[in-house]
Amino acid sequence: MNNVLDDSLARSINNQFEQAANILIVTHIRPDGDAIGSLLGLGLSLKAQKMNVQMVSHDGVPVNLGYLMGTDQVRKKPDGGYDFVVILDCSDLERTGGIWNGHGKPDINIDHHPTNTNFAKINLVDSKAVATSEILFNLISYAGLPITGAVATALLTGIVTDSLGFRTSNMTSQVLRISAELMDRGGNLPELYRKSMVNRSFEATKFWGIGLNNLEKKDRLVWTTLTISDRKEVNYPGRDDADLINVLSSIDGADIAVIFVEQPNDKVKVSWRAQPGFDVSRIAAQLGGGGHAPASGAEIYGNIDEVKGKVLQLTSDLLGFSSN
Numbered sequence: 001m002n003n004v005l006d007d008s009l010a011r012s013i014n015n016q017f018e019q020a021a022n023i024l025i026v027t028h029i030r031p032d033g034d035a036i037g038s039l040l041g042l043g044l045s046l047k048a049q050k051m052n053v054q055m056v057s058h059d060g061v062p063v064n065l066g067y068l069m070g071t072d073q074v075r076k077k078p079d080g081g082y083d084f085v086v087i088l089d090c091s092d093l094e095r096t097g098g099i100w101n102g103h104g105k106p107d108i109n110i111d112h113h114p115t116n117t118n119f120a121k122i123n124l125v126d127s128k129a130v131a132t133s134e135i136l137f138n139l140i141s142y143a144g145l146p147i148t149g150a151v152a153t154a155l156l157t158g159i160v161t162d163s164l165g166f167r168t169s170n171m172t173s174q175v176l177r178i179s180a181e182l183m184d185r186g187g188n189l190p191e192l193y194r195k196s197m198v199n200r201s202f203e204a205t206k207f208w209g210i211g212l213n214n215l216e217k218k219d220r221l222v223w224t225t226l227t228i229s230d231r232k233e234v235n236y237p238g239r240d241d242a243d244l245i246n247v248l249s250s251i252d253g254a255d256i257a258v259i260f261v262e263q264p265n266d267k268v269k270v271s272w273r274a275q276p277g278f279d280v281s282r283i284a285a286q287l288g289g290g291g292h293a294p295a296s297g298a299e300i301y302g303n304i305d306e307v308k309g310k311v312l313q314l315t316s317d318l319l320g321f322s323s324n
Contacts, residue, residue, distance in 0.1 A: 005124060005135065010142030013108060013122065017046060017143075020084030023053045028090045029097040030240050030269070031057050033065060033196050037158025038088040038110070038132040040070045041140070041151050048146040054078055058097030062238060067195050068157060069150035089132040091116045091290035110135055115281055115290030127292075130170050133158025137178050149186025156187035161196050164246060169276055169294065204242040206234035211244045211259065220255040220319055222248055223312065225304060227262045239263060241271060249273035256280060256315055260308050263299065268307040271297045272315070283314050 017023060025043050027035040036057065043055040056078055061071045077099060085106040087093070091113040093100055100106055109120035112135060114127035129135050133155040140147060140155075147155075159179055163171055166179075183189050200208075210233070211224045226241060236242065241259050248257035255278055261269040270287070272280035272295065279293040287310075289298020300307045 005126065005138055005142065007142050009124070010139050011144075013124070013139065014143035014145065016084065016107065017049075017051060021052060022080070022082040023051060023084045023086065024056065024078055024082035025053060025086045025088060026056045026090075026096050026099050027088045028095040029058045030238070031059060031062065033161025034131045034133055034158040035089045036061055036065050036068065036071070036074075037154045037156075037161070038136055039074065040068055040154035041133055041136050041158065042086065042088065042110075043073070044070050044154065045140050045145045045147065045151045048148055048151070054080070054082060056099055058099055059239070062240075063201060064196060064199060065157070067192070068154055070154070086110065087120060088136075089113075093117075093119050094288075110139070113290055114292060115285050115296075128170065130168060130172070130175050131158045131162035133162070134175055134178060137182065147182075147185050152182040152185035152187040153192060156182040156189065157192050157196050160189070160193055165193065165197050170292075200242070203234050203236045204238075207231065207236040207242050208244050208247070210234065211241065212247075215248070217251075217254070218316070220253065221258070221312070221315060222251050222254040222256075223258040223260070223308075224248065225260045225262075225308065227304065228264070240269070245271045245273055255319060258311060258315055260304055260311070262304045266301060266303060268300050268302065268304050269297065270300060270307065270311055271295075278318060280315070280318070283311070283318060286314065287311070 027039045039055050043053050046053045055074045057074050060076055061074050086108045087106050088110050106120045108122045110124045112126055112129040112132050116125045126135050137155050210230045211226050214224045241261050245259045255275045257273045259271045263269055274280045274294045281291050281293050281296040284291050284296035284298045287298040287300050
């Protein structure tokens, strides 16, 4: 219903928070910096207001985000009852990993993906925002909720990571002003930038090595594949690509980069990155995923060779050449 945040809407949402006895906040599977930043940003702000809040992430918190205060309070599934549900940074309910199994619609959906299906009673979706954390900063500010140092650090992490360090094409001067205010509120930009964007574990770096060794290119399309056995070989703990897709997207002469990461139960996580002028969200949506024009993803059933063949054909069609 609601896609534009204004003061009255923000205060209406805050009133609903205050009336709820137990609030459940959920973010998406294989969470990134914006997912966890949003979860902690809103959750810790509400907790500072003495509200009962559960923060849930199906896959927990990535190791590289463990520096954020409050990560020890994030659970992989709800613990006890709740009467108010907020879904963050999810374009659809499947992205919660099955955590939301209630009847009817969740209460609030806050997101910035243009492929969002508006699945809640209140849908606060701004596709122009660089991150869900940006939307939450405005919501928290308008509603008069606390922005502690922990909240500021979480929200700033979400903005920095989803904008790839302020480098995405949707960056605005207003986002930089928000980031400056979050620094004033306690967000240590140099530290969180280093920990969330630069540092890599030994295992993640070895995982990158396998992916780079498997790298392929055809015309203006590059791609690579990571299997479950690859992940086990280097003892990488996550089910993601360790942000290797962002390295692939920096290759000169490549308009689109794709990475295929094999998952349990005959599924494959596919991530796209595209240069300006290409909309890979159309491919992702066609395959049950979503995202933004330059950055999208999907989880697709099938073995990795079948999925790779199908995705490369669709991506090649978007570029205007055959993958055969």
